Amino acid sequence: DIQVTQFPSSVSASVGDRVTITCRASQGVSSWLAWYQQKPGKAPKLLIYAASSLQSGVPSRFSGSGSGTDFILTISSLQPEDFATYHCQQADSFPLTFGGGTRVEIK
């Protein structure tokens, strides 16, 4: 199984800050990595697929990069509605696996 490690587990940031979250796969997954945003008590929402493709309707301040084993989610200018938990997921092969999540908190 492909293990997915996400870090940091939490980050404190202010509105307007640039935030980066890293996801590392235990073996290469090509570009098959997705990012999700989850707010408390709500279902996850797909933000980015195929490492860098923005899902329809997602603001352009979100971007993704990487390939192989190392991936980054960047929020270029954090907005109040972005405080949430972010999850990465490898979509290369079954079993699908998620990272442990990164909580973005208000500083």
Next chain:
Amino acid sequence: QVQVVQSGSELKKPGASVKVSCKASGYTFTHYGINWVRQAPGQGLEWMAWINTNTGNPTYAQGFTGRFVFSLDTTVSTTYLQISSLKAEDTAVYYCARMSSYYHHGMDVWGQGTSITVSS
């Protein structure tokens, strides 16, 4: 609009069974697979299975065989998760999520989640 809607919260005693439904609408049901994902309290997301809605065949994660049964009824565009012999550690929110048209592209439509609490 495209959506998947799950059945409501359940409170069950240890040893009981539960069946959760996930009804799709707004798209052709058999054109997209359905995933089931578990989230234990305060924990991350854990993929359980993917259901091929054409054949009904599931692909399971290890640890979700035996007590966990995944099924579907194409006539009502609904997939089901049944858990038998419930244990306290099954307490979690269970989500169904549509697989994107290309499975490498993640899960693009999520149900609202079904909370299952197992307690005596």
